[in-house]
Amino acid sequence: MLDLRQIQSNVLRGYRYGTAAKFVHYTFVRFTDEADARALLERLLPQVTSCEAYDRDGGAQGVLNIALAYPAIDMFGYGGQARALDATDDEATAAVEAFKCGMRARAKAYLGDDGSSAPDRWEAPYRDERLHAVFAMNAPTSDALQRVRGSVDDALAAYASVVRVHDEAGAHFDGEWAGKEHFGFADGIAQPSVLDAGDEAYPGDGTPKKRRGWSRLRSGEFVLGQPDELGQVQFRSAFFKNGSFMVFRKLQQHVGLYRDYVRSVAERNDVTPEFVGAKMVGRWQSGAPLMRAPDEDDPELARDPHKANDFRYCDDEFGDRCPLGAHIRRNNPREDPSGPGVVQTKLHRIIRRATPYGPQLEPGADDDGTERGTLFVVINANIARQFEFVQRNWVNSVLSSTHLTFPNDRDPLIGAQHSGPRAGKYLVPNTSRNRAPLIAWDLPRFVTTRGGEYFLLPSLDTLYNLAHDVPPPPEQVDCPTLDSPDARPDARPDVDQSVPRRTSPAPQPACVPDTKPDQPSVGTKLRAALKNAFDDE
């Protein structure tokens, strides 16, 4: 069983459809004074919600989570901790690098943020200077959220050196639109279920077993310092253990554009706009999956959590039911005969927490020019292997499929589409011989990136240690570069103080991939490779 007292609630709680808190608020700050930053953490620490605390009331009283970006960790003197325990372990080095570099530095090369999504066109708070921390709050009622916000606001006001950079607020819709995102689809249905997380798992949530049934994902895919799907325990130092990485991304949705486009494709092909949209997503608006409801929406099915996600693509090799490039098929090709195998897919799963921001655009209304979209949060243990991989290879390319043959044809819903000769299209196969397949030409970019950052959601112990300036306990793997110990009297008794916290700074990470994909990502690796090639074992 995972230590749910240690893990912040945003990692493993309240991310499923129907359980997501209605109101969400993010406050982003930058620290200028280390002592004040620690004092602020100390003051807010009692309110930080663990999974265990969340379970007591289902988050009814409101939830506060604190996440730190790399610059803050560096300022606290733990920058050196953010490194792979084994510097020759590429998997771990890449994960650390992504976190250190931050989203802005990786956006163009790894996330496909170009043109209107390019980082230099992001909103100023995400573009100009790196953020240090985010206070993530959510609650089912606006009163409860106000209470949590009030205490965070008071705490921030008490420390003038902490710069409040920016706030983002999101809220799910009411009534018929409850649980939907701006394009009108139910969101958050398919989510990984995590081993030992102590919550209910529904069919379809995990990894498909050989013939029937699903297994939960190993917890190390989402919780640091736990065994993952590769059988490894990454980030096992006390500093990271029971933490997780949180990707924050502000995604603007061009709802008017989406509706106009879908309508025109529908008209040209003599089908309904709902049909076109469902084929792009892989689910109907209610959330009913095409794999189980190929011909028309089935809200009944969507409401049943034991059925709404229980499907695989193994008997739909050619995409007759769910087209090969549909959003959900790309992003989780569960046993897709034309896609990557099960072994590969389970290495690239993400937990999503998406909350709409901006007002809903009434069905049928013209676009009012107001900005709206999704505050998109991903929880994963390895940003490079999970979020970035998905975004790079599955959303913005097609290279792991044996049937998708146009690299320019990207995820129809969220892909970074291009125009002109590189414009993408989307093909919906037709099973009737008398009808040509439906082709949606010149896909526009329905979603643009407004900004974002990579954060660490530390464990509660780590937050405590940061707040009280306590050195972390020794790591399991020896590390020759440690300075002399400098223990503090106010440390927690259960924390071993024999090993110092300050380690030598890690080497500069590579934020942009080499132009040639066959080059090792770190300079030292290249030397090692050349040396290795000639040395005897």
Added chain:
Amino acid sequence: MTPKDGLSRRDFGRAAGAIITTGLFTGCRPCFSPFTPESEPLHRRGPRTFTVRAKVSPSHFRELRRLLNDPTHNPFKTDARGIHYARFFTTGHDTLYFMVIYDEYWNAVHFLGKNAEGVDEIFGHCSGFPRGGAADAEALDRYLRDNFLCVELFYRAYDTRQSDIRDALVLRDNFLSFLRDSDGGTDADLRALYADFVDDPHLLNHDKSKTNDVPAALTAANRTFQLTPIRSPDRVGPFTLLARIKDKELKKVQRLLRLGTFATIDLGVRPLKNLPTLHFARVSVVDRNYMLFASVYDGDFIQYVEDFGTRIAKEIDKIFGSLVGYPMAGSRDIIAFKAFLRARQVKTNAFGGSYLDRSLLQIKSSLALSKALAEFTQSVGPSDRRLGAKLRHFLHDNQLLLT
């Protein structure tokens, strides 16, 4: 297991049987390489390869490395007819490798000759390179042959000539434009656009059933072409690996590789065909017991490696299993496998290709589509009464080639 599924025992059996019965060893083929220039026409057409291993003159190495590592330096500046891919890399402190995948041996020689300026600049650092440089075709040919490295395994995902591939790629693009322009239009529009489309020289060039009388200059295959340097990490790239073979395994693995080549080239069996991103792979044995593996693949390295471990684990384990330091659990242990590859990887200094922005699947589906289109356009003309319906059937039957 069917032969399609991989390099099964049965394939080996067949391949071995074929060798014995057909006596393909006639002629001097010291290393079973089907790529010695003399024996080329005997075999199936399609891309071949050679590797040249040149000794770098003492004290020239640093300068050569600087040149090859300079991203603005592109030794290839002209028409690359008949050349699919080419690469340069160095190992140790004294060896330069040049690998090329070509249609005809003389394409490669002429290609080097035409790019003599850039090529001499590189090979000039190697001992024994002809004084007259690459422009002297005869001397260059001798030099190349003197420095050939035997290719033990050659895998190719397509056995089509470069010109046909280029035509097919353009043709599929043109066909899509036609579909896009005619989508939602009237019957008259459709006929007019279709009449234009069937005039496409790339289409006629692909119609192998009759002689092509379209001026060659109109087809993409005949336009001047360059080997372009790598532009983006999500397109075709090279991977090169050098690792020591376990002493006991050398003979066995060599036999395996040669059979693999034989299966690929002569029998048309694709041992690695389950890999949707691998264009070419090539293995040589250097310095008595080192394996030099070089491939051309699409996209992200991680993705490629994971495909190895999940799609063709068995074949890869058979080949790489002979290497010192190979993970016990084989390529299925993705972490260890990645680490193994990365640790033994050699940096490819210069890499160029004729279709660096086209994935393998794009090439394959374009080739298939152009064949289908050649047939279709022959039987259905612009004035066909049922043009619309026939086109719909055609699209339905070939929708996977347009996905």
